[in-house]
Amino acid sequence: MTAHFELQPSEKELQQLAEQCWKEAPNRERRLEEEAFEAGEAIRHGDYSLANLEAIVRWKSERLVQYVIANSTTSIRRALEVAATTESSIAEALSALLALRGVDMSLATSILAAIYPERYIELEMGDLEALGQARQDVQFYEEYLAFCQRLVDRGIVMPQRDLPGPTPLHTLDRALAQWSRNRML
Numbered sequence: 718m719t720a721h722f723e724l725q726p727s728e729k730e731l732q733q734l735a736e737q738c739w740k741e742a743p744n745r746e747r748r749l750e751e752e753a754f755e756a757g758e759a760i761r762h763g764d765y766s767l768a769n770l771e772a773i774v775r776w777k778s779e780r781l782v783q784y785v786i787a788n789s790t791t792s793i794r795r796a797l798e799v800a801a802t803t804e805s806s807i808a809e810a811l812s813a814l815l816a817l818r819g820v821d822m823s824l825a826t827s828i829l830a831a832i833y834p835e836r837y838i839e840l841e842m843g844d845l846e847a848l849g850q851a852r853q854d855v856q857f858y859e860e861y862l863a864f865c866q867r868l869v870d871r872g873i874v875m876p877q878r879d880l881p882g883p884t885p886l887h888t889l890d891r892a893l894a895q896w897s898r899n900r901m902l
Contacts (some may be wrong), residue, residue, distance in 0.1 A: 720857055721863040722848040726735055728873045731892035738895035749776040754881035757831030765797035772799060773831045777824055784819025792817060801832050807859050830890070834882035838890050843897030865889055885896045 726734060739747070753776035756769035767786060770793055774785045787795075799813035814825035822840060829837035834839050838844075840858050846850055848864070868874075869885040874892060876883045 720850060720860045720864075723848060724868070724893070725847045725849060726896040728868075730750065730896070731874045733763065733876060734893075734895040734899070735874060735888045735891035738891035738898075739877065741849070741895075751881045752832065753827075753831045757828075757882075760797050760801050760832050762802075765794040765801070765853045767793050770797060774819075776831070777827045781824060785817060786835050788817045800829060806853050807862065811858065811871065813853050822854065822858065830882065830887065830891070832883040833876060834887045836886070838862060838886045841890075843892060844893040846888060847893040847896045848899075867870075877880070 718788060725855050749772075753773045756772035756884045758771050759766075767790060771782060775781050796813040796817050802810075805813070805875075809823050811822070814820050814828055815822070818827070823842075826837060826840040830839045834844055838861070840861060842851070845861075846862070850857075850861070866887060870891055872885075874885050874888040877891070879886050881887075
C-alpha cells in the first residue's frame, strides 16, 4: 500500500509555523532539543555511547529513558553504529534502533533525525495529522521521508540556522508539529 500525503497547512505558512514552534517552546524543551542534536552530532562522529542515546531519548520522552538505558552497552553501540553509518539503508537504520528495548518507530525516527537532521525527519502523530495520515511502519516512514524531502527540495522552508538541527527537514518538522498544535487550540 502506498501512502498518499496531502499537506494540510499552506506551503506559505510552513516557515512561520516552524518559527512559532521554537518561539513558543518552553526553555526546558529548547534545552533538551539542543542537547539531543549535540548528542546526535557526537554519534555521527563515532561516539556511540549510552549518554548520547539517553540525551536524544530524554528530548522525546522522559518516560522511555528507563527502558532504553536497560539495553546493554554492546547493543546500544551496535544499533547506533548502524544508524550512523551513511551506507545503511533507511530500513537497516530503523531496524537496528527498533531492536533496542524501549525504542518504537517514533523514537527511532527521532534518533535518526538527531544524528542526521539533513537526511531524516521525525515521524510524529501531529506531523502525520498535518499530512492527513496516521499509519506508522518502516515502508510508511520511507514514503513519508521521501514526501518531506520533496517539499524541502522545492525550497519552501529554509534552515533555522541558529537553532538545533539547522536543516530544512527539521524546519519542516517544526512547522508540521506547530500546525498540529495550533489546530488543538
